[in-house]
Amino acid sequence: MPALDELTAAYEEAKADAAFWVEFDALSRDYSGRPTPLYLAERLSSHCGGARIFLKREDLAHTGAHKINNALGQGLLARRMGKHRIIAETGAGQHGVAAAAVCALLGLECIVYMGEEDVRRQSLNVFRMKLMGAEVRPVSAGSRTLKDAINEAMRDWVTNVRNSYYLLGSAVGPHPYPSMVRDFQSVIGKETREQILARCNRLPDYIVACVGGGSNAIGIFHPFLNDKDVKLIGVEAAGKGLKTGKHAASLVAGKIGVLHGAKSYVLQDNNGQITETHSISAGLDYPGVGPEHSYLKDNGRATYVAVSDKEALDAFQLLCRTEGIPPALESAHAIFYATKLAGSLSEEQIIVVNLSGRGDKDMDIVVEALGLEQ
């Protein structure tokens, strides 16, 4: 708690300091490669036969996903607070890689907690983190995935709170993380808004984004919250099917609970024990979700749906073949939903999908799942 009070005060101060944002914007441009393009996926759109599908190309950001936006913002904040030891957790490894990169950039020590299961299925990202100087600590507790990595990172933080900064990667956890992560990620939505207005002179009809903890989704949703005609759709992981219990759809199938210091929808049993989740995409494999998404679900501003492993794999292949873009398996969930939706809409309508990351890290999983020859 003292650490959260300190962080809240430091963030409020940084937020009000124009110089902080000048540096954030400059590094976003020169280091991360922002703004990322808004790309009209014509062949994908015509394949679906309906609405035009635009892809917000976060996969082209440095380190291959939107995660760099938040890592950069919090890295700058940590340095400002005089904390030189950075702790991070990672699921798919994308946040770990982004944190490792930012720590190398800013000359900070970096320790990344990662579930053993995720270390196994995302070995390429483990190697990338190590190359950039981070120490990767496998976590063998519980389900050995993202939830357990967060537990272990929080335990490290409370132990080494005086010199350490916890660089949480999603819009989850205790205040101020959900709003701070949203603020750093809302650059995605701000750019999208400007880009679609410049190109089409109107706002999109739908914005579709995948939701694990929900940082890419809240980042693209947030600048559109007051545009009531823009429908916001979050896509969770239905894993092997909602009925099998092997999924990670907290908003679609969970109950309200308290996990990692936030009240939100949580996958839990009748006794309030957090249940193990499953998704083919490590980044969506989390039993909770950011509290702001729970709020948007309850007030009806956003709609949440779930897409299965198999559907995500289909979308992965479809985007590869129609556009030559392998999406991250996380983002493939959003792609799948958007392609189904597009077919039910007219050609005048516009869907923007947040292509939150690239699929290079997922090649081993895809090869295994599809039974392809290496």
Add this chain to the structure above:
Amino acid sequence: MSRITSVFKQSRRKALIPYVTIGYPSIEDTLKVVPLLASSGCDIVELGIPFSDPLADGATIQKASFSALKNGVTPKLCLEVAKELSLKVNIPLVFMTYFNPVFSYGLQEFCTACASSGVDGLIIPDLPPDEGSELEAITQKHSLDLIYLLAPTSAEERIKLVAERARGFIYLVSVTGVTGTRGNLPSELGTFVARVRKLAKQPLCVGFGISTPEQARQVAQIADGVIVGSRIIQLMETDGLVSVDNFIKELRYALDK
């Protein structure tokens, strides 16, 4: 006056407060060990309701919690165990668990059940005092003490807040970190206890990382009670109840010396 408060008011000795995870290694063990703890010189017993994500716990209690959950331990079963124990022992029983199992049970329902099961208080490490007002009101209505924690890094504001709200005693976390045995007590412990003492009138009990009679003796010189958890779990696991009994007697002797 609550039963917990009277432990500190009436007894001239320092309070010895052990922790056990309910259902670890088995329910039978819990039912046997608690009367033993009471008869070997403990003053209050902390009963852990296992949770899937015990953020404040180190490896030993994490393992005990997972094992208990695997054995099918639920909050409902824990309430039954507490009820049975409250008929066997005379010292106060305190539940230690995390917020979600209590929230899922229903705050009102859980507190009603605690009161009728002979439970005297609750420790919920992931419930900070600024989020605690709802549970505070309900626990008060059922004469349960809601015990808050403070850490060495707690600012004066937070110490004051806890001093206003805490009932029973205040749980001082000896180190920044999680539960588990440690070689040495932190050198700053004395300053920390003194900081809280200046602002709070409640009894102060120190836990996290205390595992030897010598550490317990040192803590007792500055605090009103000593909480020991992970070491007891380890002994139950490897050496059985006789060694727990011996260990508690050694602690008691060290505290009274």
